Amino acid sequence: MRATVYPGMAGGSLRVPPSKSLAHRAVICAALAAGESRLRGLDEANLSKDIQATIAGMRRLGAEIYFAGDELVVRGGWPRLSGDEAWEIDCGESGSTLRFLIPIAALCGLPVVLFGHGRLPERPQTVYQQIFAEQGLCFKPTPNNNGWLLRGPLQPGEFTLRGDVSSQFISGLLFALPLLPGDSTLHIQPPFESRSYVELTLAMLRQFGVQAGWQDELNLHIPGGQQYQPAQAAVEGDFSQLAFFAVLGALCAGPQGLRLQGVNPQSAQGDRQIIEIIRRMGGQIEAEPEGYLVRRAALQAGHLDLADCPDLGPVLAVLAAHAQGESRLYNAGRLRLKESDRIADVQAELLRCGVQMHSTAEEMFVRGGGPYAAAEPCQAHNDHRIVMALAVLAAAGRAPLQIVGAEAVQKSYPNFFEDLQSLGVKVEIANE
Numbered sequence: 001m002r003a004t005v006y007p008g009m010a011g012g013s014l015r016v017p018p019s020k021s022l023a024h025r026a027v028i029c030a031a032l033a034a035g036e037s038r039l040r041g042l043d044e045a046n047l048s049k050d051i052q053a054t055i056a057g058m059r060r061l062g063a064e065i066y067f068a069g070d071e072l073v074v075r076g077g078w079p080r081l082s083g084d085e086a087w088e089i090d091c092g093e094s095g096s097t098l099r100f101l102i103p104i105a106a107l108c109g110l111p112v113v114l115f116g117h118g119r120l121p122e123r124p125q126t127v128y129q130q131i132f133a134e135q136g137l138c139f140k141p142t143p144n145n146n147g148w149l150l151r152g153p154l155q156p157g158e159f160t161l162r163g164d165v166s167s168q169f170i171s172g173l174l175f176a177l178p179l180l181p182g183d184s185t186l187h188i189q190p191p192f193e194s195r196s197y198v199e200l201t202l203a204m205l206r207q208f209g210v211q212a213g214w215q216d217e218l219n220l221h222i223p224g225g226q227q228y229q230p231a232q233a234a235v236e237g238d239f240s241q242l243a244f245f246a247v248l249g250a251l252c253a254g255p256q257g258l259r260l261q262g263v264n265p266q267s268a269q270g271d272r273q274i275i276e277i278i279r280r281m282g283g284q285i286e287a288e289p290e291g292y293l294v295r296r297a298a299l300q301a302g303h304l305d306l307a308d309c310p311d312l313g314p315v316l317a318v319l320a321a322h323a324q325g326e327s328r329l330y331n332a333g334r335l336r337l338k339e340s341d342r343i344a345d346v347q348a349e350l351l352r353c354g355v356q357m358h359s360t361a362e363e364m365f366v367r368g369g370g371p372y373a374a375a376e377p378c379q380a381h382n383d384h385r386i387v388m389a390l391a392v393l394a395a396a397g398r399a400p401l402q403i404v405g406a407e408a409v410q411k412s413y414p415n416f417f418e419d420l421q422s423l424g425v426k427v428e429i430a431n432e
Contacts, residue, residue, distance in 0.1 A: 003406035005394035006426035011254035015262040016237035025204040030074035031063035035230035039072040053092035086111035099168035103176035106152035115147025156182035163192030171201040178226040186220040196270030237263035239271040249294030251396035261291035301325030314389035320366035333362040340381035373399035380405030
């Protein structure tokens with residue numbers, strides 16, 4: 001799909017879609033609870049591919065999941081597998097689905113294959129390889145290298161994990177370890193990045209009656225022998241997605257500003273930092289009861305720490321490209337291990353548009369200027385966040401920008417271009 005985004009002012013209001021991070025966690029916890037849970041806030045018609053993958057995976061592990069009106073109904077319990085043949089779980093292109101479901105699949109003593117598409121099979125699983133090897137369990141690549149074959153049962157105990165690889169490994173273990181017969185402890189080696197995502201997991205566990213907590217800053221205690229309890233939960237709006245529209249508003253909001261609704265200003269989501277980042281760079285954002293009003297403003301360069309908000313990297317590069325001076329985005333190394341190499345690929349596309357930018361292994365340096373235009377189409381690199389960041393760059397640009405591979409937005413935000421148009425930004429879509 002090729003999307004052509006035209007420059008223009010943005011205005012009006014938008015209800016932000018539900019948090020993908022929280023939706024993953026809510027679906028998994030509900031599917032592990034014996035009984036019926038109901039989840040509010042998810043939109044059946046516009047469910048992202050990543051959440052579809054998690055729902056399909058938990059169904060494969062025995063949960064019954066379906067929509068009833070505006071609620072997702074989940075009837076779950078202990079993962080139910082049977083037979084001697086390896087069970088296969090398709091994780092799509094979702095790193096969260098793969099890393100969250102591996103320990104859950106390992107609760108059983110049966111062979112399970114978890115596989116994926118796109119760049120997912122290339123994303124490192126070294127943390128789990130080490131844990132499974134230490135417990136004498138099978139964990140190896142599939143013959144065609146599109147996934148992993150594992151066989152449990154996982155045992156409780158002491159686990160040591162690096163804190164600068166991905167918090168998804170920590171969360172995956174947090175889902176599974178409470179169900180084991182003995183207590184466990186997670187020892188996290190510093191530096192500990194993306195702590196906020198672990199806090200989201202702990203909060204969701206509590207909603208479903210499971211207790212796990214910090215012994216100190218780097219050690220988590222997980223009592224064993226617990227059971228998930230059915231619950232009714234709401235999935236709040238997504239600050240990761242709000243970020244694109246907050247930057248859009250800061251760059252090209254009309255006279256009345258851009259109103260973003262449906263989020264919790266007190267949210268524990270790490271990407272809530274986008275609000276303070278824009279403010280520190282000179283942006284005008286006013287808090288409202290259910291969201292924010294964003295106004296266009298002159299921006300100044302800043303030093304932006306991505307340690308706890310790596311998903312903001314692409315759109316913050318676009319923000320920095322419009323701020324006076326040179327911005328430094330640091331603690332960004334993990335961006336190279338996402339759906340694309342988000343440092344190299346963001347740099348390639350911004351350079352194509354005339355942005356002055358360079359990078360190292362862990363940092364990006366962006367000099368402000370603009371407005372920008374590209375003499376040739378930009379590439380999506382099969383990365384939803386690159387597509388959305390380029391769309392914001394185009395709306396604030398001086399000429400229409402074509403984005404090839406724009407269908408990548410379906411991974412997290414199927415309605416992105418419709419929502420962008422609802423705010424007054426012209427978009428033309430051509431299926432190729």
